[in-house]
Amino acid sequence: MPNKTKVDWGAYLYLMPVVAILVAFHVLPIFYSLAVSFYEWDLIGSPEFVGANNYKQLFHDPMFFKSIWNTIKYAVISVPLSILLSMGIAILLNNPIKGIGVYRTIYFIPVITSINAVAIVWNFIYHPDFGLLNKILSWFGTDPVAWLQDPDWALPAIIFMSVWKGLGHNIIIFLAGLQNIPKHLYEAARIDGASRWQQFRHITWPLLSPTTFFIFTMSTIGSFQVFSQVYMMTPRGGPLKSTMVVVYYLYRKAFEQFEFGYALAMAFVLFMVIFACTLFNKLYLEKKVHYS
Amino acid sequence: MRNFLIGVFIFWLIIVGLIIDHEKKTTGPAVIQGKNNTNKTEIVFWHAMGGPLGIVMNRMIDRYNAGQENYHVKSVNMGGYDTLAKKVLASLVANEAPDISQNYETLTKKFIRHNKIVCLDDLIEADIKNGGEDIKKDIIPVLLENNTFAGKLYSFPFNKSVPVLYYNKDMFKEVGLEPNTPPKTLDELAEFSRIIRNYYLKLSENAKTEAEKLRYKENYGYGCSKANVWGFLNRIMQFGGYIVKRNEEDILVSGFNEQPAINALSHLQEMVKEGTAREGQAFDHQNDFIAGKVGIIESSIISKVFMEEDIIFNYGVASLPGVIINNEINNGVILSGSNINIFNNEDPKKIAGAWDFVKWFTSTENGAEWSIGTTYLPVRKSSVDSKTIKDARKADPNLNAGYEQLGHCNFEPRLTAWFEIRDMLADYIEESSLKMGNPKTYCDRMKNDVDSKLRYVTDKDE
Structure with missing residues (x-):
């Protein structure tokens, strides 16, 4: 006779509050938003069903393509730059130097500071007339640059600030990854006469790859969702719309022009783009990760 | 380190607490x-x-x-x-x-x-x-x-509210302009701005120190905000044009490809190109005016209450200049608020x-x-x-x-799509002053884009 497994319904009862919150505030809004993306809705009146019109219109909207292109530029530059810088700094901070806690704190402070406050400060730093950055550059004889007003510089300026802001978060994760690498591997390498570069290339880099993969995936997702700094630092999407990114365009459509259906259609296209990128990371890049 | 951070946190809490308490006592609920x-x-x-x-x-x-x-x-x-x-x-x-x-x-x-x-x-x-x-x-x-x-x-x-000109009377006097005579026409506005700019450029050339050179070089005749749709629409009115109207077939059309709009765009573009005008972000032009770096600015009449406490020179507020049409000055402004x-x-x-x-x-x-x-x-x-x-x-x-x-006074079209159209206009105005291309080309593109939006506008009472 097979043993009958007794189901403990109590466990489901304990799960109920969390499941209820997830369903109410995560699952239902997602499906509701998906439904609204097939409607024309200005929030006050009743939504009017328009089928796939919002999606069709999206693919004829040059500003949408511009915003996608700007977002891709933002992601392609900011993600590798952030990874390289944070990995380098994490390796430096992994050494037993005096006052290491202070350095780690300094790098982490921007992460816990509100993006709005940071953006206001960086607006001053980038100011063409009395900004700190132009002041420093003037010592080297450089003419002032209108960082946030010049279409060629506005996006790089936003990227630089964003990389600075997110650096501390990545450093902490890299530090955790670095401390998981067994010390004896470095000892063995040193005994074999390996240089610092060889140690990095053959020990640190491969054994840090799960951390790098995690940061790469999360940063890519985050960079496609960039919004606050663009909203705060370059109103209207920057000079000649050079910083118009997808989420900001979506926000303007929804909350300034009150085209909620269209904005939600955009949100779902963005979701598909992020999903495709993450899937590519998972299927292709993860093969190159050394988990042990 | 930990004690130091705790100390900093407690200090911060005390300071914030004191400020909030002070605010409550002096101003009441904000x-x-x-x-x-x-x-x-x-x-x-x-x-x-x-x-x-x-x-x-x-x-x-x-x-x-x-x-x-x-x-x-x-x-x-x-x-x-x-x-x-x-x-x-x-x-x-x-x-x-x-x-x-x-x-x-x-x-x-x-x-x-x-x-x-x-x-x-x-x-x-x-x-x-x-x-x-x-x-x-x-x-x-x-x-x-x-x-x-x-x-x-x-x-x-x-x-x-309406837009007005603010002008620095002391600066007018210094450069040889009559301090109580603001520009009455757009031509005069361009001319006065040129006089102010040239005066300071000359001072800059003859300055003895680098700091003085730089200070004089930063003085401009006229200042306004970048991508200024309000200013552009005011100019169209002054040149005798229109923004949006219904044509004989009762279809909404814009007047951006017509001569008044082209003149409106090229007037500011010329001043920026010549170097007599300076466009700033948001309220930069007001700050420049307060700092005595710009002789004339165009801004809302309500800017007066925001600026007057900080202005330490004699200044005047004047109606926007107009354009001479049929021997008469044609004035026109767009309401805001x-x-x-x-x-x-x-x-x-x-x-x-x-x-x-x-x-x-x-x-x-x-x-x-x-x-x-x-x-x-x-x-x-x-x-x-x-x-x-x-x-x-x-x-x-x-x-x-x-x-x-x-x-x-006139008012902007009250179409539900107007905010979107306004944003389009801002893009073209910004592009015209950044790239300095042919104003007619920008105006033709403006007309084309705006009219294609207007085709889908179903609401009346523009």
Whole structure:
């Protein structure tokens, strides 16, 4: 006779509050938003069903393509730059130097500071007339640059600030990854006469790859969702719309022009783009990760 | 390290606590004004009046509340106009709308379509039946027209402003211009700006130190904000053009490819190209003016109350210059600012209270007080003619420019797609001053893009 497994319904009862919150505030809004993306809705009146019109219109909207292109530029530059810088700094901070806690704190402070406050400060730093950055550059004889007003510089300026802001978060994760690498591997390498570069290339880099993969995936997702700094630092999407990114365009459509259906259609296209990128990371890049 | 961080945190808490305590003692609650501890009907008023404007408004609301037996107005500052619009929309969805709020005309049209606001004509008719006045007869015609939709008054003009020129009289004197003669035409504006710029460039060339050289080189004749749609539309009016109209086939068309619009765009472009004008971000031009780095700026009349405390030189406020057409100066300005909506909250007491407050606030004397305190245009003709405003104009001639321009005011199209179109215009204006291409090309593209948007506009009352 097979043993009958007794189901403990109590466990489901304990799960109920969390499941209820997830369903109410995560699952239902997602499906509701998906439904609204097939409607024309200005929030006050009743939504009017328009089928796939919002999606069709999206693919004829040059500003949408511009915003996608700007977002891709933002992601392609900011993600590798952030990874390289944070990995380098994490390796430096992994050494037993005096006052290491202070350095780690300094790098982490921007992460816990509100993006709005940071953006206001960086607006001053980038100011063409009395900004700190132009002041420093003037010592080297450089003419002032209108960082946030010049279409060629506005996006790089936003990227630089964003990389600075997110650096501390990545450093902490890299530090955790670095401390998981067994010390004896470095000892063995040193005994074999390996240089610092060889140690990095053959020990640190491969054994840090799960951390790098995690940061790469999360940063890519985050960079496609960039919004606050663009909203705060370059109103209207920057000079000649050079910083118009997808989420900001979506926000303007929804909350300034009150085209909620269209904005939600955009949100779902963005979701598909992020999903495709993450899937590519998972299927292709993860093969190159050394988990042990 | 840990003790140091804890120390810093405690120090920060103490400082913040002391500041909050000080703020409470000196200013009272920052956002919501007027606590209702009585049985009066509460009228919730959402607005975007901050700084010196909010001070004047709250002072008047306090006076209204003190003299009222039936109603109590709760003034709630929502921050900027954008935030206010979003909150009003959200409140309508949640059936928690305020009783009155400031709004732009495009939103008023949305509210009318969805029956969310009260038609003010019905309230005025009821007043007349009860022996009250026909308030519409006293409203300044352009403001009445601006708030009339399909022949009915749905919103009430509240804080309407016009653009003006601010000019530095001391700088005019220094460069050899007559300090009490501001530019009357756009040609004069360009000429005066050139004189100012050349004067300082010459000083810069002859300066002995590098710092002096740089200081003089940073002085410009004229300043305005970048991608300034308001300024562009004003210029179109001055050159005798139009923004949007219905053609013979009753189709909405824009006038951006016509000569007045091309002239409007090229006028500013020429000044920037020549180096006599400087465009700044947001309020940079005002800061430059206050710092004495720009001789003339174009800004709203209400900028006066924000700037005057910081200006340490003699300055004048003048009407916008015009363009000579058929031997006469053609002036034209576009109104800015918002209106009041009374929401249809299905409580007759609240609607009556809201209407009572709107009438009180915009009455002849109170309207005059509001206008003098904030420089906003008064709503009533009787306010303009009142002794209060006449005396104030005599005491401060810099108030005159706002009232002088009342005769040639226009307003922007009130189409629901107008915000989107405005953003398009801003892009083209920005591109024209960044790339300095042919103005006609930008205007043709502008016309093409705007007209393709207008094709889908179904609402009337533009």
